[in-house]
Amino acid sequence: MTPTRPIPRWEAPTPQDVGQTVEDFLVKLGEPTFVWLPGLDATRTRAVSTLLHGNEPSGVRAIHRWIREGQQPQVNVLCFIGAIRAALTEPLFSHRCAPEGKDLNRCFRSPFEGPEGIMAQAMLQELQHAQPEALIDLHNTSGRSPAYGVSTLNRDIQERLTGIFCDHLVVTDLRLGTLMEATEYDWPTVTIEAGGANDPRADELAFRGFTRYVLAKDFSDFSSPVTVVQHPIRVELQKDATVAYSHAPVPGVDLTLPPDVDRLNFGLWSRQETLGWVGTRGLDVLWTKNAMGQNLNSAFFAVQDGELRLAHPSRLMMVTTNAEIAKSDCLFYILPDS
Numbered sequence: 001m002t003p004t005r006p007i008p009r010w011e012a013p014t015p016q017d018v019g020q021t022v023e024d025f026l027v028k029l030g031e032p033t034f035v036w037l038p039g040l041d042a043t044r045t046r047a048v049s050t051l052l053h054g055n056e057p058s059g060v061r062a063i064h065r066w067i068r069e070g071q072q073p074q075v076n077v078l079c080f081i082g083a084i085r086a087a088l089t090e091p092l093f094s095h096r097c098a099p100e101g102k103d104l105n106r107c108f109r110s111p112f113e114g115p116e117g118i119m120a121q122a123m124l125q126e127l128q129h130a131q132p133e134a135l136i137d138l139h140n141t142s143g144r145s146p147a148y149g150v151s152t153l154n155r156d157i158q159e160r161l162t163g164i165f166c167d168h169l170v171v172t173d174l175r176l177g178t179l180m181e182a183t184e185y186d187w188p189t190v191t192i193e194a195g196g197a198n199d200p201r202a203d204e205l206a207f208r209g210f211t212r213y214v215l216a217k218d219f220s221d222f223s224s225p226v227t228v229v230q231h232p233i234r235v236e237l238q239k240d241a242t243v244a245y246s247h248a249p250v251p252g253v254d255l256t257l258p259p260d261v262d263r264l265n266f267g268l269w270s271r272q273e274t275l276g277w278v279g280t281r282g283l284d285v286l287w288t289k290n291a292m293g294q295n296l297n298s299a300f301f302a303v304q305d306g307e308l309r310l311a312h313p314s315r316l317m318m319v320t321t322n323a324e325i326a327k328s329d330c331l332f333y334i335l336p337d338s
Contacts, residue, residue, distance in 0.1 A: 007034055007119070007126060008033045008034070009035075009126075010034070010036065014067075014070075015068045018064055020068075022060055022064045026081075026084050026088055027088065029081060030084065034078060034079065034080055034081075035063065035079040035080075036076070036079075037067070037076065037077040039072065039073045039075035040073070042076060044076065045078055045131065045132045045133065046073075046075055046132050046134050046136075047079075047080070047130065047136070048063070048077060048078070048079045048135070048136050048138065048213070049079075049082070049135065049179055050062075050063065050137070050138040051081050052082045052083060052104045052139070052179065053097070053105065053140075054094075054098070055096050056138075056140035057087065058138065058202045058206035059139070059140075060081055061206065061207070062206040062210040063079050063081070065207050066207070066211065066214070073214035075133075077214050078126075082104055082123075083104055085098040086101065093197065096324075096325060096328070096329075101116060102114060102115075102117075103328070104119065105177075105179060106176055106177040107119070107177055108124065108181065109177045109181070120179075123179075124183070127183065127186075133187060134187055134188045134190075135179075135183055135190075136165075136192055136209075136210075136213060137180060137189065137192065138192050138194060138210070139193050140194055140195065140197035140202055141193050141195060141197070141318055142197060142318075142325050143261075143262030143265060143318075143319050143320050144195075144196045144262045144263065145265035145317065145318065146166070146168070146265065146266055147165060147166035147168075147194050147202070148169065148192075148193050148266070149162030149165065149166060149169040149170065149190045149191065149192050150169070150180070150190070150191040151170075151171055151172075151180065151189065151190050151191070152171070152172060152180055153171070154171040158171075158188060158190055159228065160219045160222040161188060161219065162192070162226050163223070164209050164212045164216075164222050165192045165205060165212075166192065166205070166209075167226055168226065168228075169190075169226050169227070169228045170335070171230045172230075172231070173230075174234055175291070192206070192209065194209075231290075231291070231336075232317065232334065233296065233300060233333060233334040233336070234288075234289045235287070235288050235289070235330060235331045235332055235333065235334060236287045236331065237254075237286065237326060237327055237331060241254040241281070241286075242255070243255045243257065243323055243326050243327060243331075244256050244323065245259045246258070249277035254279045254281055255279070255308070255331075256276050256277045257275070257321075257331075259321060261319055265318070266315055267315065267316075268314070269310050269314060269315070269316060270310070270313050271310055271311065271312065272309070273309065273310070274307045274309060275307075275308045275309060275310065276307075276308045277308060278306060278308050279306075282303055283301055284297075288301065288334070299311060300312070300314070312336065314334050314335060314336050315335040316332050316335070317332065317333045317335060318330070318332055318333050319332040320332065
């Protein structure tokens with residue numbers, strides 16, 4: 001399938017061009033756009049992607065701030081800014097996708113159907129033309145969380161790229177149709193989860209990391225120790241299941257989670273701690289999914305008097321407190337403790 005038209009490209013915007021606020025910037029862009037920042041070394045290019053989800057603004061805030069400060073990168077930087085319509089839908093930065101739209105970061109694989117699929121294919125074609133030496137995809141978590149990187153490959157360069165931003169790298173064998181899966185063998189790619197979407201510290205981390213990434217002459221200087229964890233298990237709700245967030249089980253709801261369930265993102269949960277409460281369907285409302293798509297509910301969870309607990313001490317990541325995301329995407333991931 002050939003994209004109907006190329007993605008718009010904004011060449012070398014000035015500090016005055018982009019507006020005083022990130023909202024001004026997005027209004028000026030209007031639609032998914034590549035922003036080209038010329039480097040001191042015009043022979044090399046690095047890529048950055050952000051706002052693939054409209055409710056994850058730290059990356060686009062970092063790019064806007066960088067341009068406003070009038071700096072020039074060491075090499076050319078090709079920035080893709082994605083779900084602008086979703087981000088500008090009121091309330092601002094609260095919608096993962098545009099109304100009636102698909103999750104763009106699940107569309108980077110054949111057959112590239114629908115507007116999001118065509119957009120994903122056009123983006124990949126532009127990246128192939130640019131041949132960047134690395135790609136960073138900037139995201140936020142939907143709940144409170146420390147920052148971490150995600151990659152499909154565990155190589156030295158992925159650790160170095162992660163270390164520019166944070167000190168944990170999760171290597172996943174799950175395949176969901178994300179950008180990093182589509183580019184993993186073309187150039188080093190790392191997704192950075194900068195922290196909670198409403199956390200100013202996440203904005204600062206994204207800007208600081210973006211600055212280090214685009215100013216570096218090469219990546220050999222980045223050797224910060226990075227803790228690597230592998231093979232996360234994805235926990236989803238079954239399509240017909242219901243979820244609520246409350247400090248006590250909600251009658252008639254299949255799964256109730258505490259409103260502050262994200263408090264222990266990356267913390268170690270014991271078998272005795274209560275994750276939440278299940279209704280009459282018990283564990284059948286969950287799909288605890290490995291890379292082969294197997295349902296491993298009983299291997300990772302136990303139920304005692306309606307309380308949902310872990311079967312083994314484990315760490316959780318990407319725990320959401322947003323019921324819409326819990327239904328449309330996933331509840332959280334499990335990192336089995338080693």
